[in-house]
Amino acid sequence: MIELWNMLPLVIQILLKIIAIVLPLLGLVAYYTLAERKVIGYMQVRIGPNRVGWRGSLQPIADAVKLMMKEIVLPAKADKTLFLIAPLISLTPALAAWAVFPFDAGLVLADIHAGLLYILALTSLGVYGIIIAGWASNSKYALLGAMRSAAQIVAYEIAMGFALVGVLVAAGSLNLGEIVAAQSGNVFTWFWLPLLPLFGVYVISGVAETNRAPFDVAEGESEIVAGFHVEYSGMAFAVFFLAEYANMILISALTAILFMGGWLSPLPQAWVSGVFLLDDGFHWLLLKTFFFMFLFLWLRATFPRYRYDQIMRLGWKVFIPITIVWILVVAVGVVAKMPPWWSA
Amino acid sequence: MGFEKFLFYCFAAITVAAAVMVITRRNPVHAVLWMVVAFVSSAALWLLLEAEFLGIVLVLVYVGAVMVLFLFVVMMLDIDIATLRAGFIKYLPVGALVATVMLVEIVLIVGPGNFGLDAFPAPPAAGVEVNNTHDLGMMLYTVYVYPFELAAVILLVAIVAAIRLTLRHRIDTKFIDPARQVAVRKGPDRIRIVKMPAVVEAETQE
Numbered sequence: 001m002i003e004l005w006n007m008l009p010l011v012i013q014i015l016l017k018i019i020a021i022v023l024p025l026l027g028l029v030a031y032y033t034l035a036e037r038k039v040i041g042y043m044q045v046r047i048g049p050n051r052v053g054w055r056g057s058l059q060p061i062a063d064a065v066k067l068m069m070k071e072i073v074l075p076a077k078a079d080k081t082l083f084l085i086a087p088l089i090s091l092t093p094a095l096a097a098w099a100v101f102p103f104d105a106g107l108v109l110a111d112i113h114a115g116l117l118y119i120l121a122l123t124s125l126g127v128y129g130i131i132i133a134g135w136a137s138n139s140k141y142a143l144l145g146a147m148r149s150a151a152q153i154v155a156y157e158i159a160m161g162f163a164l165v166g167v168l169v170a171a172g173s174l175n176l177g178e179i180v181a182a183q184s185g186n187v188f189t190w191f192w193l194p195l196l197p198l199f200g201v202y203v204i205s206g207v208a209e210t211n212r213a214p215f216d217v218a219e220g221e222s223e224i225v226a227g228f229h230v231e232y233s234g235m236a237f238a239v240f241f242l243a244e245y246a247n248m249i250l251i252s253a254l255t256a257i258l259f260m261g262g263w264l265s266p267l268p269q270a271w272v273s274g275v276f277l278l279d280d281g282f283h284w285l286l287l288k289t290f291f292f293m294f295l296f297l298w299l300r301a302t303f304p305r306y307r308y309d310q311i312m313r314l315g316w317k318v319f320i321p322i323t324i325v326w327i328l329v330v331a332v333g334v335v336a337k338m339p340p341w342w343s344a
Numbered sequence: 345m346g347f348e349k350f351l352f353y354c355f356a357a358i359t360v361a362a363a364v365m366v367i368t369r370r371n372p373v374h375a376v377l378w379m380v381v382a383f384v385s386s387a388a389l390w391l392l393l394e395a396e397f398l399g400i401v402l403v404l405v406y407v408g409a410v411m412v413l414f415l416f417v418v419m420m421l422d423i424d425i426a427t428l429r430a431g432f433i434k435y436l437p438v439g440a441l442v443a444t445v446m447l448v449e450i451v452l453i454v455g456p457g458n459f460g461l462d463a464f465p466a467p468p469a470a471g472v473e474v475n476n477t478h479d480l481g482m483m484l485y486t487v488y489v490y491p492f493e494l495a496a497v498i499l500l501v502a503i504v505a506a507i508r509l510t511l512r513h514r515i516d517t518k519f520i521d522p523a524r525q526v527a528v529r530k531g532p533d534r535i536r537i538v539k540m541p542a543v544v545e546a547e548t549q550e
Contacts, residue, residue, distance in 0.1 A: 082377075113475045117400045124408025128380070131412065135373060135419050143419070150416050154409060174477055313522040 017109050021098050029245040030060035036297050043301040070234035075138055078231065082136035087232070087239035090129020093122040094246035101253065102177045104263050104282045116164055116174040119254065123209065126247060127153045130211075130218065130228045133240070137231035145227025148308060149211060149218035155315035156208040162323035163202040166195050167258045169330050170341065180262035185340065187266035192259040194333060194341050197326045199259045201319045203295070206251035208311065210244060212296055214303035215311055222305075252292035253285070260288045352392055358385040372418045376411060383407050394470055397477040 005013070034049065034056065041048025049056035074080060100115035102108040112118060127150055134146020168174055170191055171182040183190045192199045208215040219227040229240050256262060263285040265272050272278040306314070334342050362382035369375040383406050390399035457463075484492050513519060528534060 112396065114396055114400055114477050117397070117404065117477070121400045121404035121408060124404055124412075127408075127412055128415075131415055131419070132377070135415075146419075147416070150412055154412055157408070307522070309520065309522045310526060313526075317523065 014109070018099075021101075021109065022095060025095070025098065025246065025249065026242070028249060029242055030064065032245050032249065032293065033063070033241070034060050035293075036300075039294065039297045040301045043298075064238070067234055067238040072234040072236050073231070075231050077138045079136040079138070082132050083231075084236065086129050086133035086136060087236050087243065088129075089132060090126050090243040091239050091246065093125040094243045094250060097122040097250055100176060101250075102180065102257070102262070103285065105177065105181075105280070107282070108177060111175070111177065114174045115176045116168060116179070116258075119176075119250075120161060120164060123247070123250070124153075124157055126243070129240070129243065133232070134228040137228075139231050141224040141226070141230045142228050144224045145218045145220070145230070148220075148224075149228060152211070152215065152218065152311060152315070153209055155312060156205040156319070159201055159315055159319035159323055160205040160209060162320065162327060163195075163198040163205065164258070166198040166323065166327050166330050167191060169327060169334060170195060172334075176257055176262075180257060180264060183261045184264055184269070186268045187261070189340055190259065190261035190264070191341075194338075195259065195326070195330065197322050198330075199255075201323055202259065203255055203292070205315075205319065206255065207296065207299060208315070210247045210251060210296075212244075212248065213300035214306050216305060217308050217311065220305065248296050249289070249293060252296065253289045255292045256285055256288035262288075348392060352389065355385045355388040355392070358382075359389065372421065373415065376415050376418050379414075380407055380411050383411065394474075395476065397480050 008016075037059070038048040038056070049059040052058040052062045074083065097119050099110045100108065100112055100118050102111075130149045130153075131146045134142040134144075134149070137143075167179060171179040173179055173182065211218045217223075217227075219229075221227075224230075229237055232240060261284075263280050263282055265278055265280045265284055267278060269280070272280075277283065337343055359382050362378045362385065365378035366375050366382060369378060383402060387399040387402040387407075390396075390402065531537065
């Protein structure tokens with residue numbers, strides 16, 4: 001089997017690996033939408049989708065078929081090229097960021113030194129899809145949504161970047177695999193504890209970055225109809241949807257890797273080494289990722305939408321000062337070799 | 345080396361073509377977007393030079409932040425393209441002269457005589473174990489720490505100056521301070537609970 005794999009040309013090997021990452025990811029996106037409707041349904045004492053398949057389990061496929069059959073309406077005075085490539089521009093970075101993402105020790109497509117920087121650079125590209133969509137639609141609601149989204153994403157990207165600076169100071173590396181390795185020990189040596197304020201800032205900025213409730217003023221259906229994608233229909237709309245959910249999964253998985261020890265087991269290695277399901281492994285990463293994905297839905301069902309000026313205040317006047325102060329604290333901790341995180 | 349050369353020519357061609365599009369597009373939004381393409385493909389060129397940190401930071405800073413703000417402003421402009429291009433023929437000779445002088449200067453300084461392969465031979469390829477980010481950080485914070493800090497302070501001065509310019513309030517505007525708004529508590533800020541005796545005696549339910 002291994003010989004057969006090694007006989008394949010490198011390009012084919014990489015392509016097969018990409019497919020092995022992207023296909024499960026898109027499947028997860030499809031069922032994340034179902035999970036969202038079900039979870040929010042139960043939180044609001046409803047049942048949610050329950051007609052297509054067993055308890056609604058085929059609902060995402062029905063939705064996909066419906067969206068594919070629909071006509072893509074082009075607004076009369078839209079910039080047609082930009083209008084059609086905008087959804088792709090928002091989806092591509094959300095998928096490309098997974099290239100440096102480690103799924104287990106050594107199980108990564110591209111093990112580069114500056115992995116964290118690469119992810120930060122790619123997630124900062126996602127905003128172009130939204131801005132271009134808003135401008136190319138030639139609609140005032142879309143433009144307003146794009147403006148709000150651009151200001152919000154630029155503001156929260158700084159807080160998010162500073163939170164990541166804290167992680168890289170604590171781990172001493174930009175490589176995601178090494179960041180996880182730096183957290184090894186038990187649940188208390190993971191970075192959520194020494195970086196607790198940054199952890200909170202990162203999770204909340206992640207919600208704001210993905211334009212999710214309660215930070216979804218870019219869509220704000222009660223004020224600007226549907227914001228940047230008001231003119232989109234059919235598959236073009238579906239691709240925006242895919243991008244949003246792929247981004248949510250990416251942020252959840254990154255939070256698990258950066259702050260919750262990735263694939264590490266919460267118990268000390270001495271107790272669980274070799275024990276089935278308790279030992280370190282991909283299933284722990286999956287479990288942690290699913291928790292943060294659930295958190296996104298939980299937040300949406302719980303909080304009303306923030307007002308725009310309050311979003312800006314939170315980003316610039318609360319989060320950025322917190323992160324700057326805590327980076328200093330972490331730096332002092334690292335230099336002083338504070339146990340148990342930096343004693344080695 | 346063959347495939348790398350192929351990639352270099354691909355990205356170099358994209359960079360040049362995108363740069364030409366930036367200065368020929370009539371629509372400023374299209375021009376900004378072509379500039380984004382030029383930045384991304386020059387980042388790819390830097391990656392081919394094994395400068396992974398610089399390549400990624402180019403995308404992160406210029407594409408991810410600077411050009412977003414550019415686009416933000418350009419999208420809001422209502423530019424009359426006809427008046428912008430009205431003086432094109434009139435200014436063409438002066439523009440051509442300036443362009444020629446600049447081109448000659450650039451060729452004199454960075455021409456093949458000074459920057460050719462004889463003067464700067466291609467460095468041997470560094471292995472994958474060389475950590476670009478780490479090496480650059482060590483240089484910046486040890487050997488070049490004073491110039492680096494000086495540049496940071498100059499940028500800080502620019503930020504303070506720019507922010508100071510926005511800090512002017514008209515007295516007659518009904519300015520909302522969200523910080524004061526969110527600090528409001530139910531009591532005693534918004535409601536006051538007054539104790540008072542019952543006026544009519546409550547009827548007892550039977």
